Amino acid sequence: MKIRRIASVTASVAAFALVMTACSSGGGNGAEASDSPAAEATGGSFSMYIGEPENPLVPGNTAESEGHQILSGLFTGLVTYGPKTELTWDGVAESMESSDSINWTVKLKDGWTFQDGTPVDAESFVDAWNYTAYSPNGYTNSGFFSNIVGYGDLQAPLGADGKPTGDPAAKEMSGLKVVDPQTFTVELTGPFAQFPITTGYTAFFPLPKAFFADPVAYGKKPIGNGPLQAETEMVPGQGITLARYDDYKGTNKAHADTVEMRVYTDVNTAYLDVQNGSLDIVDTIPPDAITTAPDEFGDRYQEFPSSSFTYMGIPLYQPRFQDKRVRQALSEAIDREAITKAIFNGTREPATDAIAPVVDGYREDACKYCTLDVEDANKKLDEAGFDRSQPIELWFNAGAGHDAWVEAVGNQFKKNLGVDFVLKGDLQFDQYLPLSEEKGFTGPFRLGWSMDYPSPQNYLEPLHSTKAFPPAGSNRAFYSSPEFEDLVKQGNEASSNEDAIKAYQQADDVLLEDMPIIPMFFGLTQTVNSERITHVNVDAFTTVDLAAVEVVNP
Known part of the structure; x- marks a missing residue:
């Protein structure tokens, strides 16, 4: 692929x-x-x-x-x-x-x-x-x-x-x-x-x-x-x-x-x-073993370039998150750099785009809401009338090493926004995904994406178009934007690579303004054997x- x-x-x-x-x-x-x-x-x-x-x-x-x-x-x-x-x-x-x-x-x-x-x-x-x-x-x-x-x-x-x-x-x-x-x-x-x-x-x-x-x-x-x-x-x-x-x-x-x-x-x-x-073979290293695995396994520890993209999806079907200013604020309240250093020992790259660096079309700092800005985040929450007295429920699948970084996100919400959080990490993956299809999430949810084929289009249409609503696709935030879909369509029908990428990037801009997902990290695949x-x-x-x-x- x-x-x-x-x-x-x-x-x-x-x-x-x-x-x-x-x-x-x-x-x-x-x-x-x-x-x-x-x-x-x-x-x-x-x-x-x-x-x-x-x-x-x-x-x-x-x-x-x-x-x-x-x-x-x-x-x-x-x-x-x-x-x-x-x-x-x-x-x-x-x-x-x-x-x-x-x-x-x-x-x-x-x-x-x-x-x-x-x-x-x-x-x-x-x-x-x-x-x-x-x-x-x-x-x-x-x-x-x-x-x-x-x-x-x-x-x-x-x-x-x-x-x-x-x-x-x-x-x-x-x-x-x-x-x-x-x-x-x-x-x-x-x-x-x-x-x-x-x-x-x-x-x-x-x-x-x-x-x-x-x-x-x-x-x-x-x-x-x-x-x-x-x-x-x-x-x-x-x-x-x-x-x-x-x-x-x-x-x-x-x-x-x-x-x-x-x-x-x-x-x-x-x-x-x-x-x-x-x-x-294990192709996922637990976060607390990342610093010791290279020395312990020697050349049996490996790192491979990856198309993986970790994000927090936002359940747009929940009234609390329907104002895009709330979604923008949550993203601005996260210090991705601190999380990658403290938890992943620098083996993740803070995501500032919804398209991974390994494909043509990626832009560094495409997302203006993906860097820490506590002042603007609080301003946006106030403008949106967000109820800070109610905790935010943070969802992730159990047993896959996500606990520490999702908790770090919650702690940053608490510190930077004054909003408490509850961790919802009890479901195994085969239970977690069906819940997402049933609109069962009550707050931001962890998911990841690795490309199916090498194109920026694969980070856009299969994840964020209406035709990708579950169960037919992977749009688990249930995001819908005619402007976004029209731009993707223009990219699909372009007669040159240059024109296609231009249209895909414009669609990416719409997505990153609406923020149905919060980009978190681009990753490496780390294995031991x-x-x-x-x-x-x-x-x-x-x-x-x-x-x-x-x-x-x-």
Whole structure:
């Protein structure tokens, strides 16, 4: 989330390959690539920490990091992304061509199969996309298909209360057509030159016929087309074991025999298990271990550039936070620099934009309300008539190391604004996200975002547009702005990279004035691993490359 067949892509798409310049800063453990992406299997088994996925393991309904980490080993999309997140053609697509950036022809490579031996063909993509887009299915990634002609016909009509009042007009998008087993076409509602870049994301993965026969069973033990296959069912609270798929057609073949993805409710417990050698990989370092991990683990501690963006969402459905001056004031009352130094030992960067530094379009200090200004914050609260006698409830998911910094935010509200706070951090991730979809938060809530594809657009439309309201997307603040959406649309339809970025930045300005979220930090991915394994690498999407990991003396 690699441009080899650049001749197969239109010039406009090539211009939109928004390339990042980041590379691993870790030591010898993960900095070296394997001898060959298609190296022979080395055998053995290793284990990795994950949190509980929100939903069953279906690509169209997975929009969070824990499920994505598993699916990244089970699936390969139409395109892939290289070490600098450049678009490459090591996936299923032979080419994607368009003369107008509206009508696209997608040709697939021969020979790709799912792990049950059935072919990965045009129908497996078209059927998967239609199923994900069909609103009665309630899939989280539905909104990613909203620019395909006919998407609206798959959405159930809504009543005044926002609830469905009937069935959609259709079950298939008219903009998707299977031409032959290796070819399908996509008609978009308007020009979108970045379309090929988006299709490496989880939402666009194919599905085999076995899924449609029994979606519930499939979600427990998915059948994909990637370098690893599900050996066991996913057991809530425990995890899933993946095994090497020897007939994988891609280049990034798995080295180990099996991978145990172990669910932990507390990252501190996982960290202790890596310390004592009973777990092999943790990709989230607890804040209180950040200063000691480098010395303790040596070259088995690594830092990787990341697209991660941490923010506090504001529940705009709560009357208390509907005045933007209140949201601006809360942001101005936070000393991000002090928090990054005291709690993260300088391993986070205070966020002053809603677009991460690793993508083209980022601007330093784009957010005028993201620096400490206690005087102006208090003035804004007074102008808005904010009731300071009632504490602010601060939400975060349990067991992931967020307690200390969210409490620090609360203490700054108390000190700088005279408003007390209550910590609401008792829910595990798989409980926390559904509550956000149900408009259940009573105050600012912690969330993070890592890009799905390398574009500033991915930090805007999938997070803040009305089409991204849950359950179809990730707009958990339920922010709505016609001005913002019009500017994003202009960026989507721009004919040059320069014009697109200009429009996206203007949309970013609207967002940062309205403040439906409070930008907090940009981050690094920090990992530690046991002595049993090597070649632990994390991409800018914060995903560990499971296939690349090698077991020492298996």
